[in-house]
Amino acid sequence: MSQPSKWPLPPESSRFVLPRKIVAELSTHPLSCGLYPMGFGYYQQASNHAMLRRTHDDYLLIYCLEGYGELTLDRSNFTVQAGDMILLPRGVAHAYKASDNTPWTIYWVHFSGNQSESFIDYLAVKQTNYIVNVGIQSRLVTEFESLLESRQSSYNLAAFIHAANLLRQILTHVALLQPLAKQQRAAHHFNLEHIHSLMQARVHEQLDLDTLAEAASLSKFHFVKKYKELTGTTPINHFIHLKIERACHLLDVTTKSVNEISFAVGYEDAYYFSRIFKKVMGISPSQYRRMRVGAYPYQA
Structure with missing residues (x-):
């Protein structure tokens, strides 16, 4: 090499x-x-x-x-x-x-x-x-x-x-x-792929609206407005969902603790991460992991 x-x-x-x-x-x-x-x-x-x-x-x-x-x-x-x-x-x-x-x-x-x-x-x-x-x-x-x-x-x-x-x-x-x-x-239009790629690359960190708007060469107001027009949601909400998606993957394929997975997707506070996870998924990270092995039902 x-x-x-x-x-x-x-x-x-x-x-x-x-x-x-x-x-x-x-x-x-x-x-x-x-x-x-x-x-x-x-x-x-x-x-x-x-x-x-x-x-x-x-x-x-x-x-x-x-x-x-x-x-x-x-x-x-x-x-x-x-x-x-x-x-x-x-x-x-x-x-x-x-x-x-x-x-x-x-x-x-x-x-x-x-x-x-x-x-x-x-x-x-x-x-x-x-x-x-x-x-x-x-x-x-x-x-x-x-x-x-x-x-x-x-x-x-x-x-x-x-x-x-x-x-x-x-x-x-x-x-x-x-x-x-x-x-x-x-086309020279709003490059949504650029924004989503930036989110994917930073999914293990925090990413604020200022950085995203700068990447789109727009003010925060116009960036959020344009993003919501194209996707139906806000950029931060989509970024949170990407983090939870990555957390689910780590819960599925690794034996990392909830604390370790929280840190791996950019949350230093595991309790806060668990609250966000439950808000998105409807169950806690530990319940999600138990569901994977059949120890927790898909539906309550």
Whole structure:
């Protein structure tokens, strides 16, 4: 794997490099040898993030959610903005950095496999700059978040075979999104996908109306009005529902305590989280978990 950046990792960002033993197993397993991740992460507003690679021995994907960055290839500079995806093949020397004034927020994946080049060809990545615009897509953000969740199983091969196929899903999804992104750019309308993607990326934190309105380039009043016209609900109410949806997922697939899940979806007060959960779901988090194993009825 190419050397990852040494950018100091703040608490709201994440970086995970797969153990070499797992990478070796993925490279030979019939369900993953075609395409598998070697490392991945999420960098939020990555001020001073920069990387120079004269030797690049794997494949690299960077998906920009917010802000700006710059990609340098053979002394040519290209601006990277929200909605852009960099797809760099093996062997392409490069440098990139976050904007000084508006640093990017990105997902990134280093990957390899004997079908990696075929995916690059399938997505018709131009050799002039290796940047494709897919727009800001909330479903794509959800797929990246699912990929990041696999880092919790450091030595579980099954989890990383699943991660390899999530990566395959992401790249095939990109092919579907490219024409849709062109339509979005042509329309120049309120970009609801951008707002929902921001919510998905920050579902483990708090997110206020000021930040959302700024992302839409509107005042808070006009942002809330426009959002409600399009969705029938308020942005904060939708964000709360996303948090509860994520909490339900964690209650389903992990053994984390209610306190841990509360913290994982951005609530420091577990009692307050439980009140919000019950308001949305009609039952408490512990009752929801018992319902999953048949120890609590679906209906009262």
